[in-house]
Amino acid sequence: MSETQTQGTTTQGRAGTPDAQDLAGRYSHSMIGVFGTPQRVLVRGEGTHVWDADGKEYLDLLGGIAVNALGHAHPDVVAAMTKQAGTLVHVSNFFATPTQIELAERLLELAKAPEGSGVFFTNSGTESNEAAFKIARRTGRPRILALEKSFHGRTMGALALTHKEAYRAPFEPLPGGVEFLPAGDTAALEAALAPGDVAALVLEPIQGEAGVLPLTEEYLRAARELTARHGALLILDEVQTGVGRTGEWFAHQAIGGLQPDVMTLAKGLGGGFPIGAVLTFGEHATGLLSPGQHGTTFGGNPLGAAVSLAVLGTLAEDGLLEKARTLGTQLQARILELAGRDPRITGVRGAGLLQGITLAAPIAPQVVVAALEHGFILNAANPSTLRLAPPLIITDEELGSFVEALPALLDAAERAAASTTDEKRS
The missing domain is CATH 3.90.1150.10 (Aspartate Aminotransferase, domain 1)
Structure with a gap:
């Protein structure tokens, strides 16, 4: 079908491209309107x-x-994508690929993860947080804590961790057991953890969707100390703040000695290519999911892994x-x-x-x-x-x-x- 035959008569804009008005009309007739008018x-x-x-x-x-992270059409990203597309784009997770293994090793190195840590690759931030939610469930404890004004994604588990009522209400009932605490309130956090039945505390180092609201160093240190004391996982959502965005590989690294039990990534990790990751720190967190308990079709595919390696390499080299x-x-x-x-x-x-x-x-x-x-x-x-x-x-x-x-x-x-x-x- 020629360009002019698509969806009826097409008005041509600059350089043979359909003009904006025509494209906007076609968008409204072909897309589900969850994003409103472009x-x-x-x-x-x-x-x-x-x-x-x-x-x-x-x-x-x-x-x-x-x-x-590297802008648009960055030559290093284009080269990595082109080279990998010419060899291997996708295999199922019944198999491993060198790029997948190398990327996992590189992320663990950048995160300064201890021996026994691990990586699970996903396709997006919300999928990373879904996996983290399931890891928390595997502790056997019934309660999960998140913060007021939090945003962790739109799928059902990630949405259960998201505070905004307008996002939650149309899809209730959501997965249960999630409680919301005021950000920065150490006393409220200590009281919530005290019964000893909390599986995890989920935090964004900077609450991006809420209005770029940083958590204080004092609160983050308290979160680490209190979760460790009460046997709960500290899960840091670095989907928006990770991969160099804040001037550190991961935002929590600006605080010396702070290390989570689980960290979720996406966004800048692929520089525009859809890839995410979950990092588990130490053998306890890494061992909570066993074979067959979670999976993904496209996560960690060789094309995404190759692009991510190029992004990480360029961020470091430049x-x-x-x-x-x-x-x-x-x-x-x-x-x-x-x-x-x-x-x-x-x-x-x-x-x-x-x-x-x-x-x-x-x-x-x-x-x-x-x-x-x-x-x-x-x-x-x-x-x-x-x-x-x-x-x-x-x-x-x-x-x-x-x-x-x-x-x-x-x-x-x-x-x-x-x-x-x-x-x-x-």
Whole structure:
């Protein structure tokens, strides 16, 4: 079928590509609408920039929500994908492959995991957290603790660990036994663990979907000490914070001596290719799942493993973890300096290249729309927080261009918010 024959008559845009209006219409007629209306139809990416179907260029400050660690069409990723696709793409997990084994060894090395640790490969963050949920169940203890404002995924087990009622309510009853505690409240955590029947405590070092809310070092250390004392697993969800995003291989490594029992990964691990992982630390956690008790069809396939090895190699060779730390510090300083002149900005929080800019008014969604019009892609993590999670290859100059544009974006957002209010009144 020719391009012009697909779904009837097709209007051609730039370079023979169907135009944005046509593609958006086809999207709405062919896709289940769980994501709403797409903000744009993107057709190409290179480095830190993407282009839409109308040819407009954008600076990508979201990185596929902390996924595109090396940006778009990175030559190392393209080369690894092309080479592996020419030899072996997929085998069942009845068999092993060299790339799968090498990637598992590399992750254990980067995590400084002790002897007896192990890796289980998945395809996404929610699948990693499903596996972690099952590991917790295998302790035989009935209770699992998670935090208020947590987000761990959309599948049923991961959703049971997710706090937001709007996500949970349509799909109840969810798997039971999960209780939510206020983040940072050590006394509440100690009280919840005291009966001795808690299987696991599940934490995000930085609660990304909640608005880039870091847990304090004091709380994370207390979580490690208390779970160990009461025989519960400490499960760290590093799906968004892992693989260099915060300037460490894994965010918890910024705290010396802190090691979880289980860690979940995805997003940046494949630099855009779908792959996730669960790491279990030590023989006790590793031995909780026995043969036949869990599985996956595509997890750890040789293509995904080869791409992930290329991502990890490039992050190390190009010094991108140190760069993320440096750029994150510089970005925070710029935002705070701007906040000193513009009361509409109240602060910034996060680590490395996962940052949340806080606003005085709940206009973050309108800022996102204005940013698109000005050629920037970012995200409203909540009504008053802008989330930035750009590719780790981004430059200081590119980040600076956004900071310089931010006041104008706030102006446009305020006008849009005022217009909406007027329309509601009329």
